[in-house]
Amino acid sequence: MTAHPLTLPATPGTAAATADLTKVYGSGDTRVTALDGISVAFREGEFTAIMGPSGCGKSTLMHCAAGLDTPTSGSVRIGTTELGGLSDRQLTRLRRDRIGFVFQAFNLLPTLTALENITLPLSLAGRRPDRQWLDRVVAMVGLSQRLGHRPAELSGGQQQRVAVARALVARPSIVFGDEPTGNLDSQAGAEVLGFLQSSVRELGQTVVMVTHDPVAAGYADRVVFLADGRLAGELAHPTPDRVLDVVRRFPGGSPQAPVVTG
Ligand SMILES: Nc1ncnc2c1ncn2[C@@H]1O[C@H](COP(=O)(O)OP(=O)(O)OP(=O)(O)O)[C@@H](O)[C@H]1O
Numbered sequence: 654m655t656a657h658p659l660t661l662p663a664t665p666g667t668a669a670a671t672a673d674l675t676k677v678y679g680s681g682d683t684r685v686t687a688l689d690g691i692s693v694a695f696r697e698g699e700f701t702a703i704m705g706p707s708g709c710g711k712s713t714l715m716h717c718a719a720g721l722d723t724p725t726s727g728s729v730r731i732g733t734t735e736l737g738g739l740s741d742r743q744l745t746r747l748r749r750d751r752i753g754f755v756f757q758a759f760n761l762l763p764t765l766t767a768l769e770n771i772t773l774p775l776s777l778a779g780r781r782p783d784r785q786w787l788d789r790v791v792a793m794v795g796l797s798q799r800l801g802h803r804p805a806e807l808s809g810g811q812q813q814r815v816a817v818a819r820a821l822v823a824r825p826s827i828v829f830g831d832e833p834t835g836n837l838d839s840q841a842g843a844e845v846l847g848f849l850q851s852s853v854r855e856l857g858q859t860v861v862m863v864t865h866d867p868v869a870a871g872y873a874d875r876v877v878f879l880a881d882g883r884l885a886g887e888l889a890h891p892t893p894d895r896v897l898d899v900v901r902r903f904p905g906g907s908p909q910a911p912v913v914t915g
Pocket residue numbers: 678679685686687705706707708709710711712713714
């Protein structure tokens with residue numbers, strides 16, 4: 654039986670949203686409530702950073718919002734599609750066609766060239782790249798001269814640029830990054846963050862990124878803070894100093910984390 658995706662009324666300006674999202678791992682003594690009723694919206698054309706102490710649920714939120722993990726209760730929508738209504742196959746297709754991913758590990762295929770890695774999601778979907786868009790994305794991430802190189806012939810920063818281009822090439826509704834600069838030195842990290850920011854400012858992309866780094870969060874338009882699986886506040890127009898101020902007030906992930914507004 655094929656499940657029909659549940660299509661919800663459009664919420665203008667919202668690329669993705671969660672409602673009362675809960676995720677519980679394990680049971681009995683090993684039960685962990687990783688997410689405890691999170692309702693958050695990610696606006697179109699906005700760069701959001703997700704921060705909070707280790708273990709507060711950042712990756713779990715991102716994985717549930719991106720359809721990589723299933724919530725225990727609550728809902729996730731990408732655009733007008735409610736993920737809970739999708740079969741595994743529909744979910745796989747939605748991830749392939751409408752979501753871009755950039756992980757800490759670059760996850761490139763070693764035998765493919767940079768160009769082949771970038772266009773892989775399209776090849777898998779049986780789609781031809783939109784040449785103009787591809788050229789624009791490749792130029793933006795500064796890879797025009799490196800397209801024939803294999804990952805082993807590229808620096809870490811260049812490999813992550815390939816991953817950024819790969820995430821953008823299908824013009825997804827939203828790009829999720831899980832510590833995308835975690836494996837890079839500060840200069841390469843700054844370049845990758847600059848490209849993610851440009852994809853928002855110049856290409857109108859929506860980006861959501863999990864990070865521990867206040868400097869990285871300073872590239873975002875908005876920072877959402879989590880503590881103990883709950884929303885603990887947010888900061889608009891963050892700067893590294895303002896983010897650091899908030900981070901300093903999270904002693905060991907206190908549930909009484911401050912509510913901050915920009
Ligand atoms: N597969 C799993 N099985 C059991 N518990 C899990 C699993 N994944 C995560 N958890 C637990 O859920 C909580 C939230 O984990 P999560 O990885 O989302 O936190 P995080 O904020 O991303 O942490 P970090 O910053 O250290 O990466 C933690 O207590 C973690 O131990």
